[in-house]
Amino acid sequence: MRQLARCFKLAAETGPRLTRRRTWPIEGADHWPEGRGRQLTEPQTIAPEQDIETARRVLGQRNLVFVGLMGAGKSAIGRLVSQMLEIPFVDSDHEIERVSRMTVPELFEAYGEPEFRALEARVIKRLLKTGPRVLSTGGGAFMNDTTRTMVLNSGLSVWLKADLDVLWARVSKRDSRPLLKTANPRQTLSDLLDQRYPVYAKADVTVPSRDDDKDIIASETVMALARLDRGQDTVPIS
Ligand code: S3P
Numbered sequence: 206m207r208q209l210a211r212c213f214k215l216a217a218e219t220g221p222r223l224t225r226r227r228t229w230p231i232e233g234a235d236h237w238p239e240g241r242g243r244q245l246t247e248p249q250t251i252a253p254e255q256d257i258e259t260a261r262r263v264l265g266q267r268n269l270v271f272v273g274l275m276g277a278g279k280s281a282i283g284r285l286v287s288q289m290l291e292i293p294f295v296d297s298d299h300e301i302e303r304v305s306r307m308t309v310p311e312l313f314e315a316y317g318e319p320e321f322r323a324l325e326a327r328v329i330k331r332l333l334k335t336g337p338r339v340l341s342t343g344g345g346a347f348m349n350d351t352t353r354t355m356v357l358n359s360g361l362s363v364w365l366k367a368d369l370d371v372l373w374a375r376v377s378k379r380d381s382r383p384l385l386k387t388a389n390p391r392q393t394l395s396d397l398l399d400q401r402y403p404v405y406a407k408a409d410v411t412v413p414s415r416d417d418d419k420d421i422i423a424s425e426t427v428m429a430l431a432r433l434d435r436g437q438d439t440v441p442i443s
Contacts, residue, residue, distance in 0.1 A: 251420065251421065251424045252289060252423075252424040252427040252428055252431075253428075255431075256427055256428050256430075256431035257289055257290065257427055257431075259430070259431035259434045260290060260427045260428075260430035260431045261290050261291075261292075261337075262434065263361070263430050263431065263433050263434050264290070264292075264336075264337050264361055264430065265337065266336050266337055267336050267337060267359065267360050267361050268332065268333055268336040268337060268338050268339070268340045268359070268360040268361070269283075269286065269287075269290075269292075269337070269338070269339045269340065269360065269361050269362075269363060269430070270333075270340045270341075270342060270347075270356045270360040270361065270362045270363065271283045271339070271340070271341040271342060271362075271363050271365060272342055272344075272346065272347040272356070272362055272363070272364050272365075272405055272408055273344065273364050273365040273366060273367070273405055273414070274344045274367070274372055274394070274397060274398060274401060274405075275343075275344040275372065275376050275382050275384075275385075275394075276367065276371070276372035276373070276374075276375035276376040276394075277344075277365040277366070277367045277372065277414045278365055278367070278375075278414045278419065278422065279296075279341040279342065279344075279365055280296050280341045281419055282365060282412075282414065282419060282422050282423050282426065283296070283339045283340075283341035284339070284341075285419055285420060285423035286339055286423045286426050286427060287338070287339035289423060289424070289427050290337075290339070290427070292336075292337045292338050292339060293338040293339070294338065294339045294341070295332060295338055295339070295340055295341070296340075296341045297325065297328055297329050297332065297340060297341065297342045297343055297346060298342075298343045300328050300332065301321075301324055301325055301328050301343075304324075304328065305324065309321070309343070309381070309383065310381060310383050312324070313383035314383070318383075318384075322345065322349060325343060325345070325346055325349070325352070326346075326349050326351055326352050329342060329346055329352050329355070329356070330351075330352070330355060333355055333356065333359050333360055336360075340360070342356075344397070344401070345384075347362070347401075347404060347405060347408070348400075348401060348404055353404070353407065357407065357409075361409050361410070361430070361433075362407075362408035362409045362410065363408060363409070363410045363411075363412055363426055363429075363430075364405040364406065364408035364410070364411045364412070365412055365414040365422075366402075366405070366411050366412070366413055366414060367413070367414040367415060368415075369391075369394065369395055369398055371414065371415055371416060372394060372398070373391050373394055374416075376390075376394065377390070377391070384397070409433070410426070410429045410430065410433065412425055412426045412429055413425075
């Protein structure tokens with residue numbers, strides 16, 4: 206209920222129209238069914254339909270590229286945004302794993318970070334050639350000068366910006382990040398944040414990522430893209 210109240214609050218602030226995520230279980234339904242249980246009566250998406258259309262138009266044939274530190278939610282939010290915009294989603298780490306038939310930790314282990322970075326740059330270069338789609342990238346991808354230039358020139362980039370506590374709470378649950386296999390992984394993450402945030406800030410749009418409903422953050426992303434069309438500030442919430 207708290208989530209629903211927040212959805213309506215934000216919808217009230219941004220406009221009257223609620224819209225459903227496209228995975229809504231009732232195909233073709235154009236109204237909220239009544240009295241059929243929580244799952245079917247709650248709106249899952251709060252971006253106004255008009256903003257979704259504008260965001261699609263702003264993106265055109267480009268890729269929407271999510272950048273940010275590990276744990277920022279690039280894949281989860283990216284996937285939701287791709288559903289809202291009804292365009293395909295691809296995760297560059299998954300694509301690297303698919304083409305190499307190895308996991309990211311295995312690639313780091315077997316070939317080291319420089320080889321992983323070279324492969325990452327090649328994969329992203331290829332993915333950027335066709336669109337539109339949502340492309341979620343590994344945290345180091347945008348740090349590569351060539352990749353960043355390609356993303357800035359041919360895509361539309363979104364930095365999901367989160368603070369250290371949020372990132373750490375998420376990444377410390379899994380030990381799948383090779384860069385965090387250090388004596389003090391929290392400090393390592395903090396150092397990466399210091400190094401990388403000035404570079405991530407070059408992205409076209411910045412969206413705060415925090416412990417909130419993912420649908421809300423995805424909607425804020427779509428609304429931020431729509432604001433680009435109106436030439437407004439790209440940061441939706443401070
Ligand atoms: C990395 C982030 C990882 C993955 C690799 C390197 C980084 O992706 O690409 O472990 O340099 O920050 P996520 O950001 O999806 O965790």
